[in-house]
Amino acid sequence: MNANDFRATLAAENPPAGLSVPLTALWWDAKGGWARAHDLVDSLETQEGMAVHAYLHRKEGEARNADYWYQRAGRTHFLRRSTTNGRRWSKRSHKLKNTPRFWSA
Numbered sequence: 001m002n003a004n005d006f007r008a009t010l011a012a013e014n015p016p017a018g019l020s021v022p023l024t025a026l027w028w029d030a031k032g033g034w035a036r037a038h039d040l041v042d043s044l045e046t047q048e049g050m051a052v053h054a055y056l057h058r059k060e061g062e063a064r065n066a067d068y069w070y071q072r073a074g075r076t077h078f079l080r081r082s083t084t085n086g087r088r089w090s091k092r093s094h095k096l097k098n099t100p101r102f103w104s105a
Contacts, residue, residue, distance in 0.1 A: 001016075010031060015027040021040055021049060022040075022044070022049050022051070024040055025037040025041045025052050029059075037052075037056055047073045048073075050069050050072045051073040051075055054072075
């Protein structure tokens, strides 16, 4: 399934059968079900699950929590540091295997 196919499934009431739990969480998030998505990955101890967990917290504006989950997932998608004038920067690069990038901002 490519990203366009994935987006097309969003017209349905329920996610398609056979999606991984992380992709199902992203499906619910795309439908406006952040809490349902979070519930799916909250205790999922896989790299993909923790990366989606991080994404959900970053999306919600919880950068520290997102950093924690990205670190647990072994990824550096959202890096923060203070500069001399106190600004923060971020860099991300989603590499979830077989995951559509429809959520990229």
